[in-house]
Amino acid sequence: MSKETEILEEITGSEYKYGFTTDIETETLAAGLSEETVKFISAKKNEPAWMLEWRLAAFALWKTMTPPQWQNLSIPEINFQDIIYYAAPKQKKVVNSLDDIDPELRRTFEKLGISLTEQKLLSGVAVDAVIDSVSIATTFKSKLAELGVIFCSMSEAIENHPELIRKYLGSVVPVKDNYYSALNSAVFSDGSFCFIPKGVRCPMELSTYFRINTANTGQFERTLIVCEDDAYVSYLEGCTAPTRDENQLHAAVVELVAMENAHIKYSTVQNWYPGNKEGKGGIYNFVTKRGICMGDKSRISWTQVETGSAITWKYPSVILKGNGSVGEFYSVAVTNNFQQADTGTKMIHIGKDTRSRIVSKGISAGKSQNSYRGLVQVMKRADNARNFSQCDSLLLGNLCGAHTFPYLEVENPSAQVEHEATTSKIGEDQIFYCNQRGISTEDAVALIVNGYAKEVLNQLPMEFAVEAQKLLAISLEGSVG
Amino acid sequence: MLKINNLHARIGEKEILKGINLEVKAGEVHAIMGPNGSGKSTLASVLAGREDYEVSAGSVEFLGKDLLELSPENRAREGLFLAFQYPVEIPGVTTINFLKTAVNEIRKYRGEAAMDAVSFLKMMREKSQLVEIDQALLSRSLNEGFSGGEKKRNEVFQMAMLEPKLAILDETDSGLDIDALRIVASGVNKLKSPQNATIVVTHYQRLLDYIVPDFVHVLWNGRIVKSGTKELALELEEKGYDWIKAEAIS
Ligand SMILES: Nc1ncnc2c1ncn2[C@@H]1O[C@H](COP(=O)(O)OP(=O)(O)O)[C@@H](O)[C@H]1O
Ligand SMILES: [Mg+2]
Secondary structure, eight states: OOHHHHHHHHHOOOOOOTTTOOOEEEEEOOSOOOOOHHHHHHHHHTTTHHHHHHHHHHHHHHHTTTOOOOSSOOOOOOOOTBBBBBBEOOSSSSOOGGGGGGGGHHHHHTTTOOOOSSSSOOHHHHHHEEEETTEEEEHHHHHHHTTTTTEEHHHHHHOOOOHHHHHHHTSSGGGGGGGHHHHHHHHBBBBBEEEEOOBBOOEEEEEEEEESSSTTTTBBBBBEEEEEOOOEEEEEEEEOOOOOOOOEEEEEEEEEEETTTOOEEEOOOOOOOOOOTTTSSSEEEEEEEEEOOOOOOEEEEEEEEEEOOEEEEOOEEEEETTTTTTEEEEEEEOTTTTEEEEEEEEEEEEEOOOOEEEEEEEETTTTEEEEEEEEEOOTTOOTTOOOEEEEEEEEEEESSSEEEEEEEEOOOOTOEEEEEEEEEEEHHHHHHHHTTTTTTTHHHHHHHHHHHHHHHHHTTTTHHHHHHHHHHHHHHHTTOO | EEEEEEEEEEEEEEEEEEEEEEEEOOTTTEEEOOOOOOOOOHHHHHEEETTTEEEHHHHHHHTTTGGGGHHHHHHHHEEEEEEOSSSEEEEEEEHHHHHHHHHHHHHHHTTOOOHHHHHHHHHHHHHHHHHHOHHHHTTEETTTTTOHHHHHHHEOOOOOOOOOSEEEEEEEEOOHHHHHHHHHHHHHHOOOOOTOEEEEESSSSGGGGTTTOOOOEEEETTTEEEEEHHHHHHHHHHHHHHHHHHHOOO
């Protein structure tokens, strides 16, 4: 065994830091999925009739569908009757202020580095904290309300802003879009809603932190962000789950709507439990994320740092409908041990003078498989559309795989599309050079990987970029090459 | 400071170093010369701890410690520096960031607190002036797209930043024009002190006009076949290596 392999095996073996469970009384629905389940969830949330109907229609549709098969993933068969579709921490009473949150839950989020006390929060970041199926707290709500910004849980939004929800829910990701979006539409339990009114630049980062706590539960959250004309918001999503031998399903839907000249920046630091070194356990992260640049000159930017989950199936996309609109996708996806990721984006150019940019950096270690899958589609009317795609793969060791599946569909001859792809390995030369300057092999890998991913990390809001850098280093601990 | 005793090293079945003996004391400058392929870079790599080479016999003592027992990073932290003949590129990592990591790792090893950003930048500024390297270069990805000369100058800059006890310069002069050579050499000279030592590996005597060695050694076929003072370098310049090879064989 070469030295390289040895170090590699040693580093690919670090422990997941967020694997603890919170011992709190939880109201849990028995496992199983039927119309009754859907009705139960809807009733639990005191939803209006139209919402229940929407869910039931989604459920009926889902039953006729089958899981997608085209991805480069080996997904064990999921028994949807074994999953718990609703689990919520029992809170003594209705939480009217942040001070009423159960101390145990507060501690849970503090352990995760998320403070639910407004004074202690990172200044400039408002948080919606979701545990299992429900949102337990949203900070800075009233301060944001002064500007007309709505930032609340999806449940509250259905209750308090039905006109907005009816208008936009399912407008970007239709219920029938795919198997998992249909499932989500039927059983989603919570999530976040953001609405930025015309002309408002949201003065703080909005963020949702998702936490799975209860065993055997699936998390099905729903996020909807609407930016009216000339509005701007930067939104961040983070997630973790306890260490468990059983796989857990997370099937979210995220929809973004940007009106004229609006800009939505959506960043994800995905750190679901990836399973252990032997590939046991971990989250199945099957997520549908899509934004529409509705208005002219609008812009949607997706940035994702994907380090967790046993299996990731995720393609944050942009429909470039408005003339002169811009779509961006910046991604770092790390897979280690037995993780599998099939992730990428779709850029659909409909309007004239639309531009898209794709920067994907895959990092594979251990025995993992990492695929980039991206579609660039230029429709007939999309004169002068431009796309630039850069898809790089970095391999640590010889047992992992990196794959690139770029698809291109161009129906307008004026389109300019550029695609670049590279595959590289961390060289022994690079590591030795670092060693010779006093840098240990592990730190050298972190340095090299962060350098490699820099273009993407630079897109993240400052505080999170630092976190993401550490996360990259941790996910690759034990995997040097 | 450094005592190399009967050092043998091989790569696979091929023996490259065949019994090197060399002693370097604090304050000294040693030049190692010799034709291509004689083992100069191998010697430098083995001292720095490159794993590709297997040390099959001999010992190396560095500042009272068994050098061969130390990991490459600990050798560096103990004060051994190698200016690479072929410096490596690291995309996305600036020289500044790279050196900040290196400096702080070395300080940590020595039980010193990490350097704050202000003092670090101040030190960067001073040292970059010392070796006349363009500050703008230091904010770029390490060695990526650097010219040959810029890479070499960056090596000497790193040496200035890390303040090693023993610096080994592996053909730092090759690829430099005469002005660059002068600047690099004067950088090395400014860093010289009675407490540290330098081994200069070179092909050409012209570098030794600027960095004046106390001793010159000729390495050929894995052995030091002749040692002398700086006059030996002049003699080599004039007569080439053949007479030494002939001497060594007989
Ligand atoms: N990685 C290697 N694999 C095989 N042979 C090598 C390797 N490195 C060096 N050598 C051989 O060892 C000998 C000495 O090389 P080197 O130390 O680079 O010489 P110098 O620096 O004096 O020119 C040469 O014959 C070279 O081909
Ligand atoms: Mg050489």
